Amino acid sequence: MELILLSKSSERINEMKRLKNEPLLLIAIILIVAFTIYFVISPVFQLVTIASPSDYSILVETPRWVRALGNSLLMMVLSTVSCTAVAFAFAYTMTRLDVPLKKFFRFITMLPIVSPPFIVALSYILLFGVQGIITKQLLGLQVDIYGRLGLWIVQTITFFPYAFSVIYGVMGKVSTNLEYAAYNMGASRWRVFKDVLWPLCRPGVAGGALMAAIQVLTDFANPMMIGGDLALLPTEAYMQVVGWYDMKTAAILATLLLVPSLAIFFIQRFWVGRRSYVTVTGKEISLKPYEPHKLVKWGMFAFCCFISLFVVTVYGTLLYGSFTKAIGYDWSLTFSNYSYVWGKWQQIWNSIKFSTISALFAALLGMILAYIVQKKSVGINGFLDFLAVLPSAIPGMFLGLSYVIAFNSPPLKLTNTSAIMVLALLFWNLPTCYSASNAGIQQIGNSVEDAALNLGANSFRSFKDVILPLLKIPFLSGFVLSFLRSVTCLSVIIFIYSPSTATGTTSILGLVSYGQWGAAAACTVVLIAIAFTVLYVAEYFLNKRGASLNI
């Protein structure tokens, strides 16, 4: 065993030595590692260490913080369970049942991912709030929807799509032939589900659950809008910074958030990631799924319809609300909200600008990283892969807060600049771009570069003629996903924006806190419209080349 390890490490050293012959690659690696350390690891470290261990005594003195931690974790568990259940129902219905509306369901599961994070909360308030369409207009009720239950519902609708995309991917790849093999041996429908489909999907379900968990735990926007008096870590940390300028307490609260977030990241990477059976497929033709009992089938379908209806109502309310004079009081139609949005043009333009620039660099960085990790043996491939996905373990607001601390003074004073916005979004999106590129680069055969060399192209020509054109698609998918995430992002930038660098999402938050619901709705509609335009243009180009975005 030791011998193998020794020879492995000596092989790695040899690989590193060989880098001398490829100076461009060597420089790229050094730059990437340096940048990631400087812009991810170092700020995080600075934020964590701003409070000394003795400062943590405030946790004992202020029970509210402990409650916030408890609430955050409880909300995470509740929402993860509900998100996963909904996601599983959708995935099962779409991969295993012959029902109508599947394309519509697919659309429903994409919608929340490409929308600003607080949209569900906002719409929920419009529907069920004090002046809510349903509660007040239809039922004449006065209910308090803020707090735990409201937040739970909102988090479920907002984040089940993240669990869905993982579960759907895995379940779709489990060959129905395996289920038929079990039927063939005499298993009942329930046995087949229990013995074949469920065990094969389990890693996917676990992965999807963790995905939803990390989103719910670190979400800032929904709790901000609908949490009410419920103390949660992200909102409490925000209050400490914005209300009390107490960086130390904020850092402690953010660190409390970082710990479970990191834990989920490591569970995902080292436990769930290694338990996938999906690769067992060979060349085969999958049969049409053998359907469950009619009651189960149409029950699932009805459930999906119900959730979809909810989502449609959420978006419909927002759209409708954006065209009314005063939501809750005067429902007559008007364009005045949109003229208000026109006044916020600078902020929306900021959103587009920062998202585009950061997405360009994130996609470029992600693509280069994915290319090096997959196609080059440089001795530290595993480490580079880890660096590329590490930011996904850091809650967005933690990253933002850490930038406030780290880039507040020379050598690199970035406070209130556009650069800090772009950099934060760039590194926050790196894992997304990296995985998007990974998927594309896997499709590039290992030998095409060899083939070009073999035909007389030198390294530079073969990279330019063969690799670069083939990287276009991975680059484009990374760019689009990163752009969508940035344009709808609030958590990362909430601490680092200034009046001149405010974005669409931050102004919506402002409008909401002043009770300008109509303008907030209009602003949100505009952001969604931008996101969908970019999404569909990109899908069009990708489809033409036989690729598609993986949302």
Next chain:
Amino acid sequence: MPYIDFQHVTKMFGSFKALDDVTLGIDEGCFMTLLGPSGCGKTTLMRQLAGFSEPDKGDIYLNGKRVNGLPPYKRGTPLVFQEYALFPHMTVYENISYGLRLQKLDKAEVDERVNKMLDTFNLQGMEKRFPRELSGGQQQRVAFGRALIMGQEVLLLDEPLSNLDAKLRVEVRSELRQIQKRLGITVIYVTHDQDEALSMSDKIAVMRAGRIEQVGTPWEVYFRPRTHFIADFVGTVNFLDVDVVAAEQNSLTLNWGGLRFNIPQTGFNVGDKAELAVRPECISLAPLNGQIPEGAHVGEITFYSFLGRYIRYWVSINGQTLIVDDANPSLSGAIEGKVQLSFDQDKLHLLKKEN
């Protein structure tokens, strides 16, 4: 000096010896097959010549010139990859002409040479298609065209037929061999398929665990394998444990559990324990009628399998089961029961016992 010459080539992957002191010479115009199971080093050896990796020790000569250290794009050793490695973003025309375009030849000449390749490989009218719009067989022909258009004297083939279906594979074999003869090029062909190796090659180098175990014509490798491994890997074979009971000038007498063989081979001494390799088609069967002749090899058929052009029998004799192929099955069905076996003694081959 051979046209392609590997001299004491050693290649390590970490602590794994992929090539272990390999020396192999390939004459000009020769179709040389590197045959062996996966992981034996055959592809690695070929890739050393193409320059995709450098040997740790040893020299490689191509047409008298040492090519060690020369980058792949300066070697002129076109290679057809197992998965073809066609450029997915280029059309058939762009794929085939890529090498020529790198040399900045003028358009007219490129067109002419591409057209010649399209003709040779029956790809006319497909110039504008992308690889994904072609069938497997067509993709493979594009890969051949792309490799051959440069007009090099060498062609390297890395299991190029393994992705084709069985029938097409057999057809392409003969086409490929004819093209090679017509162009007079030197070919190195890597495969683990013994049928391909036997049917196409001038010479076969059988590899195992990074070493070459035997180099010879298909006949030599098939009928006179040097080792147990080769006899077993190249075709089906029965191994009989025999004792050498008499050694004459040109022949040996062997004892197999009381039954005798007399084979035209030397190099063994009386008392040697050895292994006799017997191909299934070197045994013939005759139904036994009543009395058993003196010294006859008598066995009993336990099982058979009809394959159309021959019947394979499993015959129990001397406490062992031998595989026997009857190359001309009769219309009336298989033989059953006790049979007399006769061995084509010229084709039997005695091997030293390995540990």
